[in-house]
Amino acid sequence: MTGKKKKPAVWPNDAEVARWTDRYFVKTKETVRRFGDTDVTYAVFMRRPVIFTPRLMVEWLEGMAAARGVTFDIELLYEEGDWAGAGEPLVYLQGSLYHLVDLETLYLQKLGSACVAAYNAYSMCVSLPDVEFLAMDARHCAGTEMAELMAYAAAVGSRAAKKQAGAKGFIGNATDATAHYFGQERGLGTMPHALIGYAGSTVRAAEMYAESFPNQNLVVLIDFYGQEITDALAVCRRFPELAAQGRIGLRLDTHGGRFVEGLGPQESYAVLERNAPVAVRRYRSELELRYLTGTGVSAAAIYHLREKLDEAGFGNVKIVASSGFSVQKCKVMADAGAPIDIVGTGSFLPETWAETYATADIIAYEGKTSVKAGREFLVHKR
Numbered sequence: 001m002t003g004k005k006k007k008p009a010v011w012p013n014d015a016e017v018a019r020w021t022d023r024y025f026v027k028t029k030e031t032v033r034r035f036g037d038t039d040v041t042y043a044v045f046m047r048r049p050v051i052f053t054p055r056l057m058v059e060w061l062e063g064m065a066a067a068r069g070v071t072f073d074i075e076l077l078y079e080e081g082d083w084a085g086a087g088e089p090l091v092y093l094q095g096s097l098y099h100l101v102d103l104e105t106l107y108l109q110k111l112g113s114a115c116v117a118a119y120n121a122y123s124m125c126v127s128l129p130d131v132e133f134l135a136m137d138a139r140h141c142a143g144t145e146m147a148e149l150m151a152y153a154a155a156v157g158s159r160a161a162k163k164q165a166g167a168k169g170f171i172g173n174a175t176d177a178t179a180h181y182f183g184q185e186r187g188l189g190t191m192p193h194a195l196i197g198y199a200g201s202t203v204r205a206a207e208m209y210a211e212s213f214p215n216q217n218l219v220v221l222i223d224f225y226g227q228e229i230t231d232a233l234a235v236c237r238r239f240p241e242l243a244a245q246g247r248i249g250l251r252l253d254t255h256g257g258r259f260v261e262g263l264g265p266q267e268s269y270a271v272l273e274r275n276a277p278v279a280v281r282r283y284r285s286e287l288e289l290r291y292l293t294g295t296g297v298s299a300a301a302i303y304h305l306r307e308k309l310d311e312a313g314f315g316n317v318k319i320v321a322s323s324g325f326s327v328q329k330c331k332v333m334a335d336a337g338a339p340i341d342i343v344g345t346g347s348f349l350p351e352t353w354a355e356t357y358a359t360a361d362i363i364a365y366e367g368k369t370s371v372k373a374g375r376e377f378l379v380h381k382r
Helices: 014-020 021-035 057-070 097-108 111-128 145-163 193-199 201-211 228-240 240-244 265-275 277-281 286-293 299-311 325-334
Strands: 039-046 073-076 089-096 132-135 169-173 218-221 248-252 318-321 340-344 358-365
Touching: 014 057, 014 097, 021 097, 039 097, 039 111, 057 073, 057 089, 057 097, 057 145, 089 097, 089 358, 097 111, 097 358, 111 145, 111 325, 132 145, 145 169, 193 201, 201 218, 201 228, 201 265, 218 228, 228 240, 228 248, 228 299, 228 358, 248 299, 248 325, 265 277, 265 286, 265 299, 277 286, 286 299, 299 318, 299 325
Parallel strands: 132 169, 132 340, 218 248, 248 318, 318 340
Antiparallel strands: 039 089, 039 358, 073 089
16 A cells, blocks of 8 residues: 555654643543553544544554553454544544543544545545646645644545546645655645746746756746736747647636636636536526636636637646635536646645544443443444
8 A cells, every 4th residue: 555654753652642631531540540440442433424544543552552561452443545424433442441541632633634634635536536636735734743644634535536436536745744645755846936926937937947857747837927828828838849748737826816817707607608508507606606707716717728728739738726626616616527637735624623523432341331321322333
C-alpha cells in the first residue's frame, strides 16, 4: 500500500499525555491506581456517516502501548477506506483501564476529523471521476499535526473513490512532508500569485519558472492582473510547443469579488446556454447559481476559458480550477459538465467542526457488558 514510511516518534509522547488530556481522565487514572485496575472494552463511534480513516490513531495507540509496556487489543470493525454509518461502532479497544483512560482525549482527536475529511474527499472525487485533484489544504490547517491528518484523509478518500467509482482522484498534495500518502516523494505545485507580482507579468513569471524547472510541466496562474483570457493566450503563444504537447496548465483562481475577463451576468448565462443549457434551466439554489454563473471560478468561467483556448488552437492546454471547490461546488460542476482537468482544493476540510467529534464509551468491564443508558447500540457488533 502507498503512504507508508518510517514511523516517527509518537506525539504527544507518554510524558506529555497528562498535560494534553482532559483533567478528569487524569483524576480517574489516579483513582484506578488506588483502588485496583480492571480490563475494559471501549467502543468508538461517530454521529454521522464517514469514511473510516484510523491509521494515525492506531499508530499512536500502538506507540503508547509500547511506551507503557502493555498491550492494547485494537479491533477495527471496518477496513481503511470503508463507508461507515452514523452511530456505528468503528473500533473496539480493549485493555487496562489504568493505561487507557487518559488516552481517550488524544486518540479521538486523531480519528474524527480525518474520517470526515476523507468522506468529503471521496464525495468530491466521485462527483468528478474524470478530474484529477491536488490537495492544497495545508495553509488552512491549524498546525502541522492537523496538516498530516488532512493529507492522510484526502489520500484515503481518494483511494476509496478510485476503488469504488474508478475515479482519477487525488494525484498529490502541496507539501513534501505528507506527499508519501499519495505515493509521491515531493509536493506538487508551480507558482503562487507572489511570483507573478515579482516577475511583473504573467508571461515573465512563466518564463522564469520554465527556466528554473525546464523538465517540469508549466502550470500558470492567470488571474493576477484580471486578464485571464489575455494572459492565458499570451502564455500559450510564448510556449507553443509545450501547449501542443499538453504540458501547459492554466490555473483559474479568480476570487469571488469579480467576474473572469470577458464575463458578466448576461455573458455567463450565454456561455452556459451554448455549452450546458440544461444546467441553468432546472431549479437552483442561490449558491448553485453562483457556482454556475456568478463571480469567481464559475462553470461559465471555465467553459469561457475552454472556448477561447480552443478557438486559438490550444485544445491540448489543460485547465486547473481552484477557489472554494467544496463537495457541493464539485457536484454543481459535475452537473454542468464543466471542462476541468485538475481541481486544486483544500475544501475537503470539514466545514462543521462539531460533525468531526468522535466519542468513546466503555461497554464492558472484565468482559461483562455495562454501558451507560442510551448507548446500548454500541454493543451490537460484539
